Amino acid sequence: MSLKPTGGDLVEMSSMPLDQACEPDKMGLSAKISSISTSNPAHDFEKSSQVAKRSANPGRVSPCEPLNVYSISQINLTSTDKAPADSQNTDGMTMTGGIPCPLPSPKRDTNSDNLTATTLSGSLAISPNTRTGDAVSSPSIINPSRGSVNSNRSNSLDSSCTPLRPHTGGDVRWDAINASSSRDSPLGLSNFRLLKRLGYGDIGSVYLVELRGTNAFFAMKVMDKGSLASRNKLLRAQTEREILGLLDHPFLPTLYSYFETEKFYCLVMEFCSGGNLHTLRQKQPNKHFTEEAARFYATEILLALEYLHMLGIVYRDLKPENVLVREEGHIMLSDFDLSLRCSVCPTLVKSSSVHAGNQSDSAVGILDDENAVRGCIQPSTFFPRLLPIKKNRKSKSDFGLNNNTNSLPELMAEPTNVRSMSFVGTHEYLAPEIIRGEGHGSAVDWWTFGIFLYELLHGTTPFKGSGNRATLFNVVGQPLRFPETPQVSSMARDLIRGLLVKEPHKRIAYKRGATEIKQHPFFEGVNWALVRSATPPCIPEPVDFLQFASKDTANSDKKMAEIGNDRNKNSSTDSSYVDFEYF
Numbered sequence: 348m349s350l351k352p353t354g355g356d357l358v359e360m361s362s363m364p365l366d367q368a369c370e371p372d373k374m375g376l377s378a379k380i381s382s383i384s385t386s387n388p389a390h391d392f393e394k395s396s397q398v399a400k401r402s403a404n405p406g407r408v409s410p411c412e413p414l415n416v417y418s419i420s421q422i423n424l425t426s427t428d429k430a431p432a433d434s435q436n437t438d439g440m441t442m443t444g445g446i447p448c449p450l451p452s453p454k455r456d457t458n459s460d461n462l463t464a465t466t467l468s469g470s471l472a473i474s475p476n477t478r479t480g481d482a483v484s485s486p487s488i489i490n491p492s493r494g495s496v497n498s499n500r501s502n503s504l505d506s507s508c509t510p511l512r513p514h515t516g517g518d519v520r521w522d523a524i525n526a527s528s529s530r531d532s533p534l535g536l537s538n539f540r541l542l543k544r545l546g547y548g549d550i551g552s553v554y555l556v557e558l559r560g561t562n563a564f565f566a567m568k569v570m571d572k573g574s575l576a577s578r579n580k581l582l583r584a585q586t587e588r589e590i591l592g593l594l595d596h597p598f599l600p601t602l603y604s605y606f607e608t609e610k611f612y613c614l615v616m617e618f619c620s621g622g623n624l625h626t627l628r629q630k631q632p633n634k635h636f637t638e639e640a641a642r643f644y645a646t647e648i649l650l651a652l653e654y655l656h657m658l659g660i661v662y663r664d665l666k667p668e669n670v671l672v673r674e675e676g677h678i679m680l681s682d683f684d685l686s687l688r689c690s691v692c693p694t695l696v697k698s699s700s701v702h703a704g705n706q707s708d709s710a711v712g713i714l715d716d717e718n719a720v721r722g723c724i725q726p727s728t729f730f731p732r733l734l735p736i737k738k739n740r741k742s743k744s745d746f747g748l749n750n751n752t753n754s755l756p757e758l759m760a761e762p763t764n765v766r767s768m769s770f771v772g773t774h775e776y777l778a779p780e781i782i783r784g785e786g787h788g789s790a791v792d793w794w795t796f797g798i799f800l801y802e803l804l805h806g807t808t809p810f811k812g813s814g815n816r817a818t819l820f821n822v823v824g825q826p827l828r829f830p831e832t833p834q835v836s837s838m839a840r841d842l843i844r845g846l847l848v849k850e851p852h853k854r855i856a857y858k859r860g861a862t863e864i865k866q867h868p869f870f871e872g873v874n875w876a877l878v879r880s881a882t883p884p885c886i887p888e889p890v891d892f893l894q895f896a897s898k899d900t901a902n903s904d905k906k907m908a909e910i911g912n913d914r915n916k917n918s919s920t921d922s923s924y925v926d927f928e929y930f
């Protein structure tokens with residue numbers, strides 16, 4: 348048996364004989380994988396079995412094949428095992444990505460109209476009106492003056508979400524978008540000039556586009572409706588669009604607009620000119636990053652994952668290919684079609700001293716300034732649950748923490764206990780619990796974070812086998828080993844060891860999320876509040892957009908039609924970012 352490639356890089360685990368899916372029955376893999384099977388669609392929460400091989404084509408995410416197999420995902424909505432029982436309400440039911448998904452009501456302060464948490468300039472907004480707690484799926488409109496995510500047609504990819512993007516305040520691209528669209532004439536394909544295909548993946552092609560008459564450039568992901576429908580990928584496209592609509596964070600994509608035509612769904616996002624980290628790593632001496640550079644990228648990814656988890660999004664597909672490099676060298680985590688959405692209750696683990704003064708109940712919350720901080724929230728507008736004080740928490744001296752962040756509060760919102768049975772990811776990055784089919788939650792992102800850091804530092808992943816079967820076998824059964832060269836620090840190794848623990852509940856960050864990782868000595872000296880201002884290790888060659896000035900792309904719609912037809916003919920990689928082709 349083999350992990351059956353079905354025309355692309357995807358394998359369909361659930362349709363395979365179990366002995367072929369993974370040799371070592373003693374590890375219990377077969378029985379687990381067999382549990383992924385077609386089930387009552389009324390209870391299907393998501394697709395199973397979406398495993399992408401790493402592309403042989405450097406720098407491009409491998410396309411995945413369509414899957415018709417669904418499985419029941421048991422979503423346990425308790426976001427943290429520390430949560431007081433009375434603060435949970437799991438009787439709510441809402442639609443997440445078109446799929447019934449029970450969600451808890453967030454504990455809300457009755458004096459507050461808003462529930463808003465902001466982390467490192469990223470923000471999450473929780474609608475005050477959501478009795479069922481669908482804050483994750485239905486963000487509230489906090490800043491109506493900013494931008495427009497609209498649709499000029501109404502259909503399955505509903506675009507009711509109006510953007511809230513405080514971190515992109517002052518961004519001229521918003522002005523361009525707003526100037527070009529109005530309620531009467533929303534944006535459409537004709538507003539854009541297609542300049543270059545940047546790449547394509549399983550559900551769409553991505554183009555560099557210019558918003559006509561504005562000198563503003565974007566990346567536009569174009570998804571062929573017919574192709575999505577025939578390959579049962581509408582849900583993936585919908586998931587990605589909905590998640591993009593929620594994001595407002597410096598290391599995550601900004602969705603400037605969304606619209607659809609008769610044939611296509613179109614997402615207008617920020618353009619990243621620097622290619623991806625996979626390509627960038629291969630350009631480094633000995634094809635691995637220095638520890639300093641790896642720490643820089645890991646720091647930004649960690650903040651992005653922390654933010655996603657607070658929104659109830661388990662990313663599930665972290666790999667260097669999905670980490671794009673912006674023109675100034677900071678990163679942007681992209682590609683959300685394999686992500687899992689669930690619900691979380693953000694929890695204030697430790698407040699700042701300022702906030703502490705306002706608390707009347709000294710029995711809850713950690714109100715001292717002794718321990719360092721990891722989240723940055725706005726106490727005036729965010730009223731999370733407070734946890735009982737834990738006396739045995741390690742002091743900052745145990746972790747060698749940076750004093751810069753000591754006075755900041757600590758917020759935890761980790762969807763650790765969510766349970767998905769899907770088999771999704773990329774072989775070398777798959778967490779053991781996914782392979783074993785045990786059900787997985789946000790801890791898979793911390794596993795992939797460990798693989799990611801290992802790869803940045805060593806130039807290879809730790810469990811890579813001669814083929815996919817061997818890789819899966821190694822992930823589940825082989826111990827973590829470090830090569831003699833390149834040498835990495837004991838701190839880096841220690842962190843990677845903590846992340847690559849095969850049992851998710853023993854993995855670092857399982858209990859307190861990103862905070863635990865931030866406190867690891869590997870990140871000592873990182874000023875978490877100012878990561879965005881740090882100097883990146885590599886600055887990409889600037890793109891000369893003037894080269895497109897004389898090119899006329901009169902008929903974009905026609906071009907789009909051609910694009911839709913030739914999506915499988917060839918591939919484009921981001922390695923040719925500077926070597927533009929013209930339409």
Ligand SMILES: Nc1ncnc2c1ncn2[C@@H]1O[C@H](COP(=O)(O)OP(=O)(O)OP(=O)(O)O)[C@@H](O)[C@H]1O
Nearest residue numbers: 408545546547548549550551553566617618619921
């Ligand atoms: N914002 C962006 N700026 C520049 N290039 C981008 C951007 N977004 C995507 N790309 C390029 O387009 C390619 C395809 O995009 P993406 O991975 O989102 O498509 P997909 O169909 O979701 O792929 P996958 O099969 O991995 O799910 C990427 O590999 C990347 O090279």
